[in-house]
Amino acid sequence: MTSTHPAVELDGLTKTFGAVTAVDGLSLRVQPGEVVAFLGPNGAGKTTTIDMLLGLARPDAGTVRLLGGTPDDAVARGRVAAVLQTGGLLKDLTVGETVQMTGHFYRHTRPTAEVLERAGIADIADRVVGRCSGGQQQRLRFALALLPDPDLMVLDEPTTGMDVEGRRDFWQALRRDARAGRTVIFATHYLDEADAYADRIVLVRQGRVVADGTTAEIKNLAAGRTVRATLPGADQAALAALPGVDAVEVRGDSVLVRTGDSDAIARHLLTRTTARDVEITSRNLEDAFLALTTEHTGA
Amino acid sequence: MTTLPATPAATRTDRPDEPDRRLPALGGFAPAVLRIELRRVLRNRRTLAFTLIMPGFFFLIFGLPQGGQTLDNGRPVTAYVMISLAVYAAMVATTSAGGAVATERALGWSRQLRLTPLRPTAYVATKLITAMALGLLAVVVEFLVGAAAGVRVPAYVWLLAGLAAWLGSLVFAAFGLFVGYLVPAENVMQFIGPILAVLAMFGGLFVPLEVLPDVLQQVAKFTPVYGVGELSRAPLTGAGVSMAAVANVAFWALVFGVGAARLFRRDTARV
Known part of the structure; x- marks a missing residue:
């Protein structure tokens, strides 16, 4: 965390799909160490913004800088990792093999046993992914994201489809892990998640930031x-x-x-x-x- | 005497476990991943059944009954059948391993990979090598079945025929990748399998081309299995390597290779 660059700099991001403007001139700056909730209803442009942030989608206009560089560079150096809604897993690999295999794609990773432990799935390392529950698969995605020990962790509605207990376990794992200095951005449409786990809430609607402040400030909007x-x-x-x-x-x-x-x-x-x-x-x-x-x- | 400048105080000693942020060597390509990939394909019962067990079984029921019969040059017909089935086994093996990208795209794994340092070319290289390893295994198993059942030919025939069958199956690794990038389906082999069987028929792998009607024989020369089949049996028959066979292999390797590369580039382009 020696970098003085912002963890995330989004400037005037715009993305349209046909006649629909999914993201509309969105700008956002996140400093290292912040835990930011990206809060908005379905269709607010959260996922599209995250795709552009990670370099998975190309903005029609605007720029993305992650940790002072391009998203591709941050991904290639293991400085950013993400847990996405749509990222798939290979059903025929075991949980442990999935982590091992992914680990080989990086120059340097945390040990497999450690990330399994931190994600709370060490006990199912030998289980075939196809036989894991949705919550377990999501924690496997989280374990994969922990591998490079990223400076920036991005999570897109990480608890969608989990039951209440699964959601609580997942957030506990994330919180246990929150090492000093790691920047976390998570998209959610659950208010309570944003409230409980973020230092800062960015409210988005129709592809724009409509409110941005500390959790306390956002709550004051409502108090x-x-x-x-x-x-x-x-x-x-x-x-x-x-x-x-x-x-x-x-x-x-x-x-x-x-x-x-x-x-x-x-x-x-x-x-x-x-x-x-x-x-x-x-x-x-x-x-x-x-x-x-x-x-x-x-x- | 020189004076060293003071070293900056803020070195990385404050975080001795600072991760290595250099780019991975070879775009993330790693032999250890090959091992996991091989383990995966060997765990897949369907793959094993179609690439290792079935071709061996075909030899036992279609090849063995012809024991004692010889080709024009005195070599056993069983060797002819064995080599043809080794080509078939290798092409099914490499096609299914290459076609695995379809499954991985359908499952969204390729998207997951885009969040890692693994370069797409390193991914394709891993798939190709896995395909070729499975192809080699398919040839070796078919030859072992043949040898165990009594096929005897000179060592150079084993070697050259085996190499031709194996290397020729590269065409089908490319074909598998091509189809894999064309359709994102979880079980792409369900519809490629029958296509391969028809192509194998035109390549003279199940029955010699000479027994087919003349028109079909002429058509067969332009189908993708013909060249591989001819080249693989040439060491046995002593018929020599025809330019038509070499051109056939080169043409189809180019078609499927370029096709796969184009689709691959389309797949990895951003939207």
Whole structure:
């Protein structure tokens, strides 16, 4: 981890498939050591972005830099490894043979026994891959990704199709492994996974980043309440200066105040201004997620 | 006297286990992987049945009954049958090993490989060598069955016929790769198998071409097994190496080799 380059630099990435724009000018910078959740609904462009990030797909526009170099170079040097949804395994090899074989493709790897252990599949090393459960196969993919001891680990919805217990085991294995300094990016559409395992959440919708912040910041987007009122000519700056106000948005004659103290704001609006039609709504992470990741209609 | 400049303090001693980030030698090609690949093909019962057991069995039921009969030059007919079946065994072996890329593409393994330093050419080289190793094994097993059943020919016939059958099967390793990159199917041999049998018929591997109608004999000369069959039996029959046979092998090697290379490039190109 002597490099001072960002682990990931995506700049204006764009990818279209026919009339569909899957990724739309997406830019993102990830520093070494960050654990980033790439959170968005199905079809948000997460997988396409990851494919371009890894050099599996060519962007129509924009650039990708991994650890200061090209994705191909990072892959060839074992600096980046990935657990993908679509990467297949050979059914006729055993778990151990799959790891051994893959290990020979690199200049240097961690020992087979060690990565099996870390992925939690040392006990099924002799099992033929075709007889492994989906969760076990996913952990095998994880073991393969651990082999080169990568600086950057990319996981695309790694727990899709796993049951609750399988998901928990998988994340525990990942967390146990998270050695100091390894950068991790994982795509997910599970809020709780992003919340539990990431330092930073990048929300994507329709191929764009719609919110990006620490887990706490993203949660704050959702925490508290929103006070909405009809208030022509609202003084946005004055409202924003009130204690406990996180954000103020003016839409025509309406004003929306996001706050941790909705009572005080409502009292202020009703007693000190000409506001009427005051509404107070609470928001949770789910709402924030939905609000940020679903298409606005009108407005 | 010279003064050495101070060495930078920040060497890599802080992380003695810093991974070696150099590129792998030979694009990731490794003999150890060949060993695993060979183990895989030898574990596959279907492959073993069609490349090692069936051709040997064919010899016992079609070759042995002709014991005592001789060719024009006095050599045993059983050797003629044995060599023909060795060519058949080798071509099925190399085609199925080359065609394994179809399975690996269908399963998504080739995509998984793109996330490793393994270069596509090193992957294809591994498949080719595995195919040729299985082809060699197929020839050796057929010859062992023949020898055990009493086929006796001079040493140079064993050697040259065996080499021709084996090296000629390179055409079919390329054919297997070609088909493997053409169709991503989990069991590509299910439809290649019958095609190979027809080609083997036209190559004179099951019955001598002379017994076929004249038109078919002429057509046969342009099919991909003809050249390999002729060249492999030449040391036995003493008929000499015909230019037609050599041209046939060269032509089909080129067709399948170039075809496989083009499809391979299409497969590894990015979308």
